[in-house]
Amino acid sequence: MCKRTALFVVSSILLTASIVTATYTNYRRYKDIDRTKIPEKVEASKAFQKWITNAKNKKLELSADDFAMVEENEIYNTKWMSVYNIDEPGVSETFQANIAAHKDIKGVVFSPSDKQYIDYRAIPKDGYAPNEIHYYGLREDKLVDARLLNCADSLNCYFDRAYFLDNDVFVISEFSRNLAKESEAIPTCNLNSACTYTVKLHVIDLNRNSRLVYESKPFDINLFELIPKL
Numbered sequence: 001m002c003k004r005t006a007l008f009v010v011s012s013i014l015l016t017a018s019i020v021t022a023t024y025t026n027y028r029r030y031k032d033i034d035r036t037k038i039p040e041k042v043e044a045s046k047a048f049q050k051w052i053t054n055a056k057n058k059k060l061e062l063s064a065d066d067f068a069m070v071e072e073n074e075i076y077n078t079k080w081m082s083v084y085n086i087d088e089p090g091v092s093e094t095f096q097a098n099i100a101a102h103k104d105i106k107g108v109v110f111s112p113s114d115k116q117y118i119d120y121r122a123i124p125k126d127g128y129a130p131n132e133i134h135y136y137g138l139r140e141d142k143l144v145d146a147r148l149l150n151c152a153d154s155l156n157c158y159f160d161r162a163y164f165l166d167n168d169v170f171v172i173s174e175f176s177r178n179l180a181k182e183s184e185a186i187p188t189c190n191l192n193s194a195c196t197y198t199v200k201l202h203v204i205d206l207n208r209n210s211r212l213v214y215e216s217k218p219f220d221i222n223l224f225e226l227i228p229k230l
Helices: 003-035 046-057 091-101 223-229
Strands: 068-073 081-085 108-110 116-119 132-139 142-150 158-164 169-177 194-205 210-215 219-222
Touching: 046 158, 046 169, 091 142, 108 158, 116 158, 142 194, 158 223, 219 223
Parallel strands: none
Antiparallel strands: 068 210, 081 142, 108 116, 116 132, 132 142, 158 169, 169 194, 194 210, 194 219
């Protein structure tokens, strides 16, 4: 092998190693910064700051650093959603009527465009159960009516807040018992007793069909006493 060819081979190897190292470093940075911690967009939002301050005022020692990502899922499931073309007969009228009917209701939050809402009330609502999140809104020319999220009653779950960051991304906070989903035997803990809970922040991006779940460290509370204060 001539000296020029050998030099080329060595240079190619070094370049490849450099690219691999840089790619791995960028991947690690992405994993460590963007995905392990709460997204900066969420943490910096007024809604999150208001929520975390309120939690601290209720003697819950929580901070943004106490949350770590534990799960990632897609959100759209044809089993739990209906999609209509806004140009279909009667669809636009139904949409306008539903939007008007859900204005100024505690537990219902609207997007900045006022064309979407999340109903997280812990009551039966429009065919959805108390432990289900109802999303309703106009996405371009499609009307979407969906159950985006639910939680198990056995975990004493409670959705306490929802807020939009923009017209595509919103956050839902959930209190639930600190038990694994795959637990076969779930020990009973009365809602009006002190149980171990965590808070899960569901960060939902409609454009990316993504739901990232960030879970807090565990803590002991009486949720029945806490709910009226949230």
